[in-house]
Amino acid sequence: MSIAIPSVARVANGAAPRRRPYGRRALAGYGFITPAIVFLIGFALLPFLFTVYVSLHDWNMLTAVTSMPFRGLDNYRYLIFEDPLFRQTFANTFVFAAGNVAISSLLALGVALLLNGEVRFPTFWRAVYFLPYVTSSVAISIVWANLYHPSYGLFNGILELFQLPGARFLASLETAMPSVIAVAVWHAVGYYMIIFLAGLQSIPLEVYEAAKVDGANAWHRFRSITLPLLRPTLLFVAVVNTLGSLQVFDLAFVLTNGGPVNATNTVVLYMYQTAFNFTRMGRASAMAVMLFLVILVITLVQLRLLREKE
Amino acid sequence: MRRKLRLTVVGIAILKYAGLALGAFFMLLPFAWMIVSSFMSAAEIMARPLRWLPAELQLRNYEALAAAIPLGNMYANSLIVTISITVGVLLTSSLAGYGFAKFHFPGRDILFVLVLATMMIPFFVVLIPIFFLVRQLGWMDSYLGLIVPNIVTAFGIFLMRQYMLTLPDELLDAARIDGASELAIYWRIALPLAGPALGALAILAFVYHWNSFLWPLVVIRSRELATIPIGLNSLRVYASSPEVINLQMAGAALAIIPVVAVFAVLQRHFVRGIALTGIKG
Structure with missing residues (x-):
């Protein structure tokens, strides 16, 4: 070059x-x-x-940049070995990311496959599924928090109509994280659907017709044409979805503020609290660096894994 | 035989539309309930068995909302900030994208690698330093603090550079022979030809910054400067008693409806923009 x-x-x-x-x-x-x-x-x-x-330092943002006390890797050591909350937020973030990436990618692919063939009103369906993506995560979190409300929420109201027992959704340790994931999936599924649709539409129709002539059924055509040719799109969705999910902040902050008892606290939210509620900038920065490294490694591994199979 | 085949085709079609409709129901339900309950009284929200519609429209909810948060300011702030950022992003991205795509100079490739490298830095990693920088510059709690750190994005530069690469050199050279200045060539030829990429970038930047929450949350202190997400968030801190649920729903509805209206008009461009960046990215 x-x-x-x-x-x-x-x-x-x-x-x-x-x-x-x-x-x-x-x-x-x-x-x-x-x-x-x-x-x-x-x-x-x-x-x-x-x-x-x-x-690598202790800093409360008040002492001068030049005179913050050097601590070496002490912030990292503390977070990894002595701060169970950090380990928990890390685990929470991974549970959230795994759930959100798997479910939203699969649903998005499913909807895209349904919309890719002959469908009446394609624009309408696309718009409906895409709609949540353009709306503010704060606004939709407020709406969902109310839908989930154990006493006055829509969901428990509907369950009661069918004489089913209600759930505590965001208010219980067991169901809080799945409830947050559900909102995230609802919010983002349309975005990934659009990307899958674009990928599907770039596959030439002749390939399918040739396969049909050869007697391949729908499942075979999906397995041996659609999936392999969709690999670049799958790669893009997996990487972008994982990147975004590991950085989740808005939903955790507005829906639950990390609760109950940190069941939905995430690394970026904990970093925010550490930095702006407790002004421990050194520790918060160490969290940022660690999450950044994890994101970097995961992205590289994903790129590698999906490239190799080509 | 043929009849059986036709039955399967019809069956598959029914399943397909049933699936799509079920999904659509879940996508729209929260919006529908948001609007309905924003017109309900607190008693109606508490009522069990569930009430589906308010007995009469409680417009008071919206009046109470307007008293609780500075709606006019919020809209104005969000518009000013988001439009400024979007214009800034379009300008800096297209300038740099054009420079990288159409000029040869020492260090160009290294500088472009630098752009790609900064694309890998997520915002949360630089949150604390940028907060500190903005505070040192005296931009806390101001439009400048909200706008300036956001007006350049590596992604925008990358997107514009990829698109500018496809512009024909002959066209630019012809303009040079006619004596046009480099800036005039960029402004009159390259920029209009890059319309589709600019449109996609504009939509992505606008939606992202209109909904942006974390950065305004740390920069904004005063009520008068609250953007829409910040103003809505201040409703949340009351904790959800039935007296504020309808207020919160009214606030969310007012935040969401304008975006939905814009989206309905520009839907095609949204979709094309996302698809464009998805494939290029």
Whole structure:
């Protein structure tokens, strides 16, 4: 790539002198990218390095940046070995991510398959399933918290009409996390459905017709045509869904604020509490770094796993 | 034989529409109940067996809501902040995307790798440093604090660069021969041709920042600057007694209905935008 650049530039510049292979247009190039690059360095790259730096220190945001006491890996050691709540939020986050990724991806694929064939009113169905995705997670969390309300909620009201026992949903240790996952699935399923639909529509119809002629039934066609050709889409959905799920904050904060007794507390929520309620920036930063590393590893593994099978 | 086949086809169709309808019922139920119960009295919400409709529309709920949270401010703040961020993102992304796609200069590839690397940094990782930075800059509790940290995204640059790569060089060179300045070529030729990508990015950025919660939650202190999610969240802290359930539902309805209206009009573009970024991403 880098070898090709000078020669291309020379062709583009025509009679440009050899001493300046990039010419004045290089300056214009820098001009176009400079605002964005400066911002990315200032608001992403340096802050990232700063998080790593703070994670090795004790800091309450009041002492000067230059004089925060160095603690080495002590924040990490404390969180991993001495803070059961951190381990619990980590486990909660994984349970949430696993449940949400599996259920929302499968449902999204199912709906996309139903909508991909001949269907009346495709726009209507698509819109209905996609609708929750465009709405504010805070607004829908408030609505769902009320639907789940043990005494006044719609769900227990309906169960009572059928003379079924009510559930405590967000209020009980056992059902709180599944209830949060249900909201997350409801919120995001339409987004992944749209992506699956786009993937399905990029599979040429001729392949299916050829398979039909060869006598392959619907299940065979799904197994040996749709799934393999959908692999890039599956990969994208798996990665994006996992990335987003491991960072869950809004739902946990608004639906339950991590409760009951931290049953739905997640790493990002615990990080927020540690940083902004208890001003322990070092510890919060160490949490951020650890979750970041886990996300990075999982993403790389997923990319690897799904690529290999191609 | 043929009749049996037709019966199977009809059976499959029935199953298909039954499945779709059942799913649609669950997707719409929360919205329907939100609207219905926003017009109910507290007694009706508490009533068992369940009441499906209010005896009379309790418009008082909306009046009480308007007294409890600064609705006008919330809408104005959300609009100002989201539009500013979206315009900023479109501008910086298209400028940088164009620069990366159509110019050759030393260090270009390394700088683009830097863009890709920052794409891998989730927001929560930089939350504390950006909070600190914004506080040092004196932007706490201000529009600047809400807007500025968000006006550049690596994803936007990546998306625009991929799209700008497809623009024909001949067109740009023809304009250069005609003596157009580089900025004029970007503004008059590249930008209009990048319409579909700009549209997709605009929709994604708008929806994301309109609904954004974590960043406003740490930056905003004063009631007057609350965005819609922040204002709604302040209703939550009362804890759900029946007296506030209808109020909360009214608030959620007012937050959701405008978005749904916009979505209904622009549905096709939403879907195309998501699909575009899904495939490219």
